[in-house]
Amino acid sequence: GEEEKDGQQEEQLFSIIADIQKKITDAFEVFDHECNKTVDVREIGTIIRSLGCCPSEGDLHDMLAEVEEEEPTGYIRLEKFLPMMTKVLMERRYRPVPEDVLLRAFEVLDANKCGHLTKEELVKYMTEEGEPFTQEEMEEMLSAAVDPETNTVRYRDYITMMVVDES
Amino acid sequence: MGCGSSTNAYYFLRKSEKAFKAAVLIQRWYRRYVARLEMRRRCTWRIFQSIEYSCEQDQIKLHNFFSYLMDHFTPSSSKERDFISRMLTEEESYKDTEVEKLCDYESVEVPDSYTGPHLSFPLLPDHATALLEAFKQKQQLHARYVLKLLHETRKHLMQLPNIKHISTCYSVSFRVLGDLHGRLDDLFLIFYKNGLPSPEKSYVFNGDFVDRGKQSVEILIILFAFLLVYPKEVHLNRGNHEDHMVNLRYGFTKEVMQKYKVHGKKILKMLQNVFCWLPLATLIDQKVLILHGGVSDMTDLELLAKIQRHKFVSVLRGKKRREKGRHMDSQAINGEGPVGVDPPRSSSFPGSCLQPGPASTASMASRMELAQRVRQSVQEELENCRRQVEFSETPGDKELSCVSSVTVTESELESCETSESSQEEWKQIVDILWSDPMPQEGCKMNTVRGGGCYFGPDVTEKILQKHSLQFLIRSHECKQEGYEFCHNRKVLTIFSASNYYEIGSNRGAYVKLGPDLIPHFVQYQANKTAHTLTMRQRISRVEESAFRALREKLFAHTSDLICAFKSYDQDETGTIPLSDWATAVESVLQLGLPWRMLRPQLVCSTAGGRLEYKSWLDDLAVEQRSQEHIQSSLLETIYRNRSNLETIFRIIDSDHSGLISFEEFHQTWKLFSSHMNIELTDDGISNLARSIDFNKDGNIDFNEFLEAFRLLEHSHCDEKAAELLPTPPSREGS
Numbered sequence: 001g002e003e004e005k006d007g008q009q010e011e012q013l014f015s016i017i018a019d020i021q022k023k024i025t026d027a028f029e030v031f032d033h034e035c036n037k038t039v040d041v042r043e044i045g046t047i048i049r050s051l052g053c054c055p056s057e058g059d060l061h062d063m064l065a066e067v068e069e070e071e072p073t074g075y076i077r078l079e080k081f082l083p084m085m086t087k088v089l090m091e092r093r094y095r096p097v098p099e100d101v102l103l104r105a106f107e108v109l110d111a112n113k114c115g116h117l118t119k120e121e122l123v124k125y126m127t128e129e130g131e132p133f134t135q136e137e138m139e140e141m142l143s144a145a146v147d148p149e150t151n152t153v154r155y156r157d158y159i160t161m162m163v164v165d166e167s
Numbered sequence: 168m169g170c171g172s173s174t175n176a177y178y179f180l181r182k183s184e185k186a187f188k189a190a191v192l193i194q195r196w197y198r199r200y201v202a203r204l205e206m207r208r209r210c211t212w213r214i215f216q217s218i219e220y221s222c223e224q225d226q227i228k229l230h231n232f233f234s235y236l237m238d239h240f241t242p243s244s245s246k247e248r249d250f251i252s253r254m255l256t257e258e259e260s261y262k263d264t265e266v267e268k269l270c271d272y273e274s275v276e277v278p279d280s281y282t283g284p285h286l287s288f289p290l291l292p293d294h295a296t297a298l299l300e301a302f303k304q305k306q307q308l309h310a311r312y313v314l315k316l317l318h319e320t321r322k323h324l325m326q327l328p329n330i331k332h333i334s335t336c337y338s339v340s341f342r343v344l345g346d347l348h349g350r351l352d353d354l355f356l357i358f359y360k361n362g363l364p365s366p367e368k369s370y371v372f373n374g375d376f377v378d379r380g381k382q383s384v385e386i387l388i389i390l391f392a393f394l395l396v397y398p399k400e401v402h403l404n405r406g407n408h409e410d411h412m413v414n415l416r417y418g419f420t421k422e423v424m425q426k427y428k429v430h431g432k433k434i435l436k437m438l439q440n441v442f443c444w445l446p447l448a449t450l451i452d453q454k455v456l457i458l459h460g461g462v463s464d465m466t467d468l469e470l471l472a473k474i475q476r477h478k479f480v481s482v483l484r485g486k487k488r489r490e491k492g493r494h495m496d497s498q499a500i501n502g503e504g505p506v507g508v509d510p511p512r513s514s515s516f517p518g519s520c521l522q523p524g525p526a527s528t529a530s531m532a533s534r535m536e537l538a539q540r541v542r543q544s545v546q547e548e549l550e551n552c553r554r555q556v557e558f559s560e561t562p563g564d565k566e567l568s569c570v571s572s573v574t575v576t577e578s579e580l581e582s583c584e585t586s587e588s589s590q591e592e593w594k595q596i597v598d599i600l601w602s603d604p605m606p607q608e609g610c611k612m613n614t615v616r617g618g619g620c621y622f623g624p625d626v627t628e629k630i631l632q633k634h635s636l637q638f639l640i641r642s643h644e645c646k647q648e649g650y651e652f653c654h655n656r657k658v659l660t661i662f663s664a665s666n667y668y669e670i671g672s673n674r675g676a677y678v679k680l681g682p683d684l685i686p687h688f689v690q691y692q693a694n695k696t697a698h699t700l701t702m703r704q705r706i707s708r709v710e711e712s713a714f715r716a717l718r719e720k721l722f723a724h725t726s727d728l729i730c731a732f733k734s735y736d737q738d739e740t741g742t743i744p745l746s747d748w749a750t751a752v753e754s755v756l757q758l759g760l761p762w763r764m765l766r767p768q769l770v771c772s773t774a775g776g777r778l779e780y781k782s783w784l785d786d787l788a789v790e791q792r793s794q795e796h797i798q799s800s801l802l803e804t805i806y807r808n809r810s811n812l813e814t815i816f817r818i819i820d821s822d823h824s825g826l827i828s829f830e831e832f833h834q835t836w837k838l839f840s841s842h843m844n845i846e847l848t849d850d851g852i853s854n855l856a857r858s859i860d861f862n863k864d865g866n867i868d869f870n871e872f873l874e875a876f877r878l879l880e881h882s883h884c885d886e887k888a889a890e891l892l893p894t895p896p897s898r899e900g901s
Contacts, residue, residue, distance in 0.1 A: 015744075031209070045202060046205050050205075054195055054199045057194075097195065105189035130188075130192075143701045143702070
């Protein structure tokens with residue numbers, strides 16, 4: 001009766017965890033160029049984000065602190081990464097930003113409430129506020145976000161396009 | 168003052184705090200988006216690489232097929248005999264007089280209507296530039312000039328040593344280029360960026376000029392022309408694709424025959440004699456070694472320098488069947504002549520082989536002894552194979568397939584003696600042309616490519632020290648950025664064909680070296696559309712291509728996949744958990760891919776974390792537009808073996824007409840399927856033939872056959888560019 005149910009639930013839990021761990025390992029291995037269960041520390045952000053999390057740079061920094069070696073080697077080992085990441089996924093931390101929240105964020109930056117940002121405004125916010133973009137990141141965002149005809153960022157359309165891309 | 172201003176300050180503080188938070192949110196979201204794209208890009212790359220390399224495994228299968236034929240096929244008619252001997256005839260390196268006869272450009276007339284460039288020899292710089300112009304205008308060089316050019320090129324190459332020494336004292340700087348693979352646009356781009364070869368500009372071309380791309384002919388003509396015009400400034404190394412056996416599979420043979428319908432065969436034969444004379448390596452200032460593939464722990468530059476390199480017309484050819492006036496009377500005494508298989512020591516090729524005894528001295532007695540030993544080992548091997556296949560031997564067969572009745576002739580003995588050193592030489596060359604570096608230490612067989620080794624940083628270090636070298640430059644592997652260092656920057660891979668897998672897949676690069684021997688890189692991408700696409704569009708496009716190829720591979724393994732899935736579906740629900748899907752797929756395909764990362768792109772509909780595998784496979788089949796009246800397992804077989812099938816067809820079609828007779832077609836199928844243990848009824852084959860319009864004098868146009876089953880490789884670049892983008896393509900497809 002009760003015990004059986006518990007047993008089943010436990011089994012399910014184990015298999016969920018196992019599945020999550022395989023997923024994490026797969027993602028890790030894509031960047032494991034030397035096939036020795038290590039990845040360059042600079043790729044950790046990409047791995048974590050491609051597993052469905054949406055941490056800020058600050059969050060990333062915290063996570064890295066947990067998995068780095070005492071004497072940083074420039075590499076992160078799978079055996080340290082796996083337990084940390086499993087916990088993160090099980091606890092559903094750093095969930096992605098929902099579309100409507102994203103829209104409101106753009107609206108905050110849109111002081112005049114005109115439905116778009118100028119290219120210069122976007123650049124200013126992205127490179128001077130928050131956790132600033134590098135030049136490369138900025139250029140890449142502009143290439144897709146700026147409407148060539150008006151030279152502005154129609155953020156509602158931009159968001160819709162990006163979201164469709166994702167799926 | 169007072170409340171007013173502090174409220175304002177508060178208001179501003181709150182506002183900027185909000186802006187800060189909003190910015191962080193957007194940045195967070197955007198960075199995740201980019202990360203996911205990056206992951207997709209890496210996975211796509213992995214897909215292409217693993218499929219590319221698994222295709223090279225086909226060569227092993229083909230080799231095994233030929234071995235099988237040689238051991239087991241007993242022709243029951245002279246027709247069959249001819250058929251088989253055509254498949255197994257070794258092309259030998261011709262003597263000079265024979266080459267003259269073969270080449271025979273004098274008899275090839277250039278009609279008045281010809282508007283392409285005319286070449287006269289000795290070639291002048293003007294001729295070379297005229298060729299460039301002509302190819303930009305999409306003109307074609309007449310066969311007569313091609314033959315003459317090849318003839319002169321061969322004459323020149325014959326004078327060169329295996330390892331060419333060049334110096335920065337003479338040429339102030341060198342540009343080293345890697346694989347071009349028939350991509351003329353890349354070559355034009357490089358010449359544009361950097362200048363044509365000239366007394367002031369030296370170039371080293373590090374192999375793989377042909378195959379895959381559609382303009383291999385033009386590239387060769389240009390390279391050879393410049394080689395003849397500026398022999399001190401232009402240097403060519405042989406690559407693994409400068410090999411007619413490889414060309415059969417990867418498109419160069421086809422390109423030549425399409426462009427030169429009348430004289431193509433002559434040109435191809437001539438080319439064999441040019442490729443084998445290409446130098447194997449180039450050495451700059453005694454410090455930088457440039458070769459196509461890599462090295463192995465057995466690589467010996469002194470030995471390499473002494474080899475008669477032209478003996479190795481093809482580095483891939485399997486066992487050779489001794490040919491004496493077109494009838495087969497003896498089993499190959501293996502390892503003789505150009506190519507052996509499976510050298511006695513560290514083997515570079517799997518597959519069965521006959522091992523000749525050790526080389527003996529010139530004394531008669533020991534030669535007889537050797538002959539005896541060889542005969543014995545051949546017998547043993549035959550017995551082995553027969554036992555494996557339960558081949559029932561009829562008395563009649565013995566004459567044809569057994570060695571005991573054969574007298575070992577003098578020349579055969581001679582080749583036996585030299586066979587072992589031949590094996591060693593052959594291995595030296597295979598290693599140079601086919602090896603790849605690996606991160607781990609050591610040296611192991613390159614099972615992915617089926618030839619050469621994987622060599623570790625210790626092997627590199629050893630060889631650099633042994634010959635006082637600074638670093639190695641090699642090509643052979645496609646790199647995202649066009650170049651890549653490894654082994655502590657002691658090995659540089661340089662790859663010059665941009666957009667190799669698909670538009671936007673990678674950049675090409677070349678490296679400049681001056682007297683300081685410090686490498687400077689120039690990267691490029693030869694397609695305008697690649698630049699105008701956003702990162703997302705570029706990645707999507709390449710990704711589409713990769714997944715199409717992957718789905719086709721999945722389809723080709725339908726039966727095995729069903730078996731694997733069923734083993735996870737003990738309760739026969741028709742569904743399996745998604746987590747098991749990945750394990751099952753990997754166990755069948757063995758591509759070493761991160762399937763859980765790829766899953767969202769491959770599996771669309773799931774219910775409760777489980778997949779209905781049969782309908783998933785059915786969807787895959789629909790995509791492949793399978794012909795319904797063809798038995799589905801047959802279709803699967805064709806897909807799985809298409810590369811080999813095409814190669815075999817091309818071999819059978821020795822006059823390169825594109826046609827093989829129905830009988831030959833039938834015969835090939837029967838042999839192939841018995842070797843591959845495929846069940847194939849005669850009816851099955853007939854249905855297959857019926858579905859192709861073959862009734863043209865009982866011949867099958869096998870290009871039509873391949874086309875009908877969409878077996879032709881998806882052509883790169885431009886045809887798709889025309890489809891997908893509104894902007895016109897930069898060059899037309901050929």
